[in-house]
Amino acid sequence: MRLYILMGSILMSILFLGCNKTNETNKTHAFIGGEIINPQSNYIILTKDETTIDTIKLDGRNRFTYKLDHVEEGLYSFHHGGELQMMMLEPLDSLLIRLNTLEFDESLVFSGEGSKRNNFLINDFLENEKTKQRLYGSCQLSPEDYLKHIDSVKTAKLEKLDNFEKKHGASQTFKDFVKTNAEYSYYSSKEIYPFLHRGKNKKEILASLPNNYFDYRKKIDYNDEALKDHFLYKSFLRYSFNTAALQEHLSHSDQDIFGRTSLCYNMDKLKLIDSLVSNPKMKDDLLYYFTINYLTKSQDIENNEKILNYFLAHSQNENNNDRLKRFNTSVQNLKVGSDFPNIDLVNYNNDHVKINDVINQPTVISFWSNNYYNHFRESHFKIKELKQKYPEVHFIMINIDGLVDTGRSKLALSKNRFGYKNEYHLKYPKTSAETLAVYPMTKSFLVNPNDKIVNNNTNIFSVRFEDELLGLINQ
Template sequence: MSLRPFLYIVILCSAFLSCKKDTSAPEEVSAFFGGEIINPSSNYIIIYKSSDIIDTVYLDANNRFKYTFKDFDSGLYHFYDGKESQSFLIHPNDSIMIRVNTVEFDESLTFNGIGEKENTYLIDLFLETERQEQEVLKISQLEPEAFEEQLSNIRQQKLKKLKQFTSKHKASELFTTFAKANIDYNYYYSKEAYPFINYSKSEHEIFNGLPEDFFDFRKEIDYNNETLKDYRPYVSFLRFHFNNIALQEHFKHSKDSIYNNQSLDYNLDKLTLIDQKVTDTFIKNRLLYYNMIKFINASKSVDDYDTLLTSFNEKSTNTEHKNKASKLVNSYKRLKPGQVIPDLKVVDKNEKISSLRQLIKRPTIVYFWDVKDRYHLKVSHDRAKELQKKYPEFDIMAININAISSREQADILQRNNLNLNNEYRFENVDKAIELLSIKPVNKVFILDKKARIVNPKANMFDITIEHELLALINQ
């Protein structure tokens, strides 16, 4: 059945049912959301808003789904297919149908039905911004005045198109809010990013050479916009904005002239500025947590963790965030270079259980993969193969971080044309993820022949890993 007949049946059924309602009962606020997922990553989709899961909806035999929102508020919701997510705007009485091919997720997403025009506009705006990334990067190498002129032209063209759309289609106020925020906050983001991606001078020199009005847009920033709190352009902007103003503050009382995201003082400045400027509890706590975790995952200075954690705990009111941050700090203390790697149990392709430490006989690279991230699965194994060829003095181990059987693991590897040698999974996944702090999944351990940690945060795709491997060989 094509989408249009299917949609017609849905609307017809809805109209019929509404005639049967008791007119004395309060009117129910509802809307329909359905569609088709081509090449699905899983047999379900998750519908959520903010950090709250609304429902899990399973696909039928034709990879289609349908869901009715009841007694809900208009707003921006999200659907997640097990691999990628995208947002959609829905109002009462909307009847939205989507069609998406996971091979080209965002590019293939189409909308039909009541609510189609606004959602199509928003996804087109999202894709247009993505396509313009290289153009913005290119003009960011210009002098500030020329950069501002060209960037402002991009913004004005988008605002003009938005005005034409809202006039023609009588767009909702909520749609206009999101569309204008997309345009404005992506413009603001590019202005904030300019000192970081202009390669002509150091960040300190660039700041000093900017026109006085370059950051005048900051007067328009709403740090506490509850409507936009989950909107990607707004969230991305706030993260970069605090990177920037913290660096400007940091330059005032330090001798640094370049950006160093592992500087403790810089990160303390950032937490302080977030605490001073943001009053909305949700937005503040999320920004504090994001920057706390970002520092812990990037910095190799384990001795700095407690200082930043103390500052974080003084400012955050989210108990869950505090517990997670404390656990992560304690975990990385156990993973300090020179410590022996935790003695976890791993399972090989023959279901044989071994101690991770006992498997380490030579200098070793340990990396991880997740069934939900097919791209990382492929590129990490390709890179491991390349490193193994260049550095035969090392053993390389791949460990899956999902609660799956050896048979399921073997099937996934074989489907991706990967062999089963040196492939393992954890006997206790949750314990391993906590003890080894395996978030993000692309982190890599470099170990010496005695299973002592050389680097718990190596990056397979950074050239510095090869310098570390050579240094270990030459010890």
């Protein structure tokens, strides 16, 4: 009942604003409004094509209303508390948004004029996430059965669009966007198969694919300006360069078993990006993404320097260049066998401690951020399970957002009943996160009782993690 009363009151506000413009002949405007539950700031930022339209203040009840005088039909995004969500606006929309920042995507509800298409899009996004979670199992099928499976998924998406259009009508922009989503989700599924298929001989797996398996690549624009910020297009490009580089690498490598940290394979990847992507921003983003991923996983300092030097010679983004130079230095300082950096922490009693003062037994150090809520929940549940199995291990969880977000972190922990024991904030978030090279967020350290790094980049969700943990315990 509360939701309907809330949305009704906001809708009345929007209608009142609209009534003040009864003489307006321009029909290109639209209204948005809504409520943010557990807001992380007192505003949202509205953007289109990476250009900020306006910063919209929340009122005392965490609600907002806003009129766009001239709406260009298409995708817009609103940013709040480090999260981003897309929405599609058309002229004369009166779109209402309600979300809870503690469960951003899952709690998002649209109502009002324009809500049907936006609820369709958010449901499509959530369905894509579920499909991704099931991909590993699907990729164990034979190529023929796998193709039948992903064909059926794509067909189901397009049938949902047809049913939606028959029931509600749909603009060409909306239909084109949904079809693009279906296409690039399908292409990504094709690209990822050789990597997720459990066979280690990738040359053999690639040879088992039908001859026309990658024919769709001939029509791909690797510099599509209209799609450069499209999430599924960007994901597809990453998957595609992974697989294309694998094919290139295996064509001149004398090994059928390949390693993801192979210098040759990763250099092939960067060279393909340089040859196929001419859009400066798209190229810089892809080069940065693959270079930082390589530096995160590689233990070979000499190879790291070669990859970094290639990146620096081809990247035009000076901020990215400086960031990766510092990141590479941090990675070199975190080699296995090195002392773990004695960073400053603050617990939820506001006690200030040095991390090495609380490491006195085999220790796992993991990280989380309020901006990645699903990872926060899943990692804490995983740590809870591991604590019961390995009571001799000390598990430390560090929030990297800084002391200004302590209240938000406390709320997230208490609402999920995780407690505050062995939970910390970084006292100096920017410098400490850089010192520890915290990327990706799933990264964890294994440290022995003498503060020595045993593993500088493991993942508590990895199938190998418990074996690594036993190795730490038995040292």
